[in-house]
Amino acid sequence: MSLSPPMPPFNSTDPTASFLSSSALDFLLIELVPLAQRVTSQRDFPSSSATTQNPDNNNDGASSHHRHRKSNSTAAAHHPPAADSLKKIDDEEHLDAVHLRLESQGYRVGQGLVERFSRDRPRFNDTLDVIKFLCKDLWSLVFGKNIDNLKTNHRGVYVLTDNAFRPFSRMSTETGSQAVLRAQPFLWFPCGIIRGALAALGISATVQAEVNELPAAIFQIKTIAAKP
């Protein structure tokens, strides 16, 4: 599975490789975020799913109608009109829960990807080697290009900058709306992929991502006391 155009010979070393339209991955990555939001509001916040309804979470058909009807009645029963502050806390909790869900899904995917695509490589010497593998090999596998810039303070912090992050390349809203804020959840799954990939290669780390201007994304990796 690769996002680059196939070059003959078609992977003679890898008989299990097959071609998949990169659009399939695009649509999957797009749907992942609203899916996580829906699952979170239905599973973890069943009583407040109406109040935590996200504005960009409106692309589900029958299930949403069903939930609307159901949750509107329950929400009305549980929340008196003066529940505004409660709602705000709920929103933040809900966002955190979505973050956790997406991050752990990415973690699982990252672990699998590394097992599959590092199998023909020699062992990595140090953390920087692993990070380079991540920036070049893994990134081009998942996002079709390399990381544009890698910075490190040589004390376990790595900052990866992608100036044209693939999930953001077509992201756009009408002028004046908060595109950057709405883009944030789309970074959580990739964060999980990075963390999972590092974990599979023996590096435990925390990964944070931010977006300042579309379509660029910045990932910060903080490794946690790597054992010798």
Place this chain on the structure above:
Amino acid sequence: MVVYSFYIFDRHTECVYVKSWMAADSPGAAPVLSASSDDAKLVFGTVFSLRNMVRKLGGDDDAFISYRTGQYKLHFYETPANLRFVMLTDTGSASMRNVLHQIYINLWVEYVVKNPLAPVEHKGGAGVNNELFELGLDQFIRGMM
């Protein structure tokens, strides 16, 4: 060649996008179309009826492509997913079917369908009028004029 206006209708026959380039033109030559929203409904009614009539007369494979009046030419393109693209140009322009197809695959699919922040259904035009789509369309049309 002058492009006067451009419409997109979704599969629920709702007009999800309108753009007009008439401001730059001399008002005498442009067809008289006010900025009211009734225009979109009238345009849709016209192309819908014409398409049905064409199919009835010419069989299911026959496609309505364009019609021309003394003032303007209307170009029509319908995608397999029941999306309808309509463009009004001056009477002298050649077939715009290709152009409408290009708008569909290069702008609509890329910046609306594959846009993570655009909803699947564009009720009231939600998600269609995003910056990338607007910019791409304007550049494309102005590049032809």
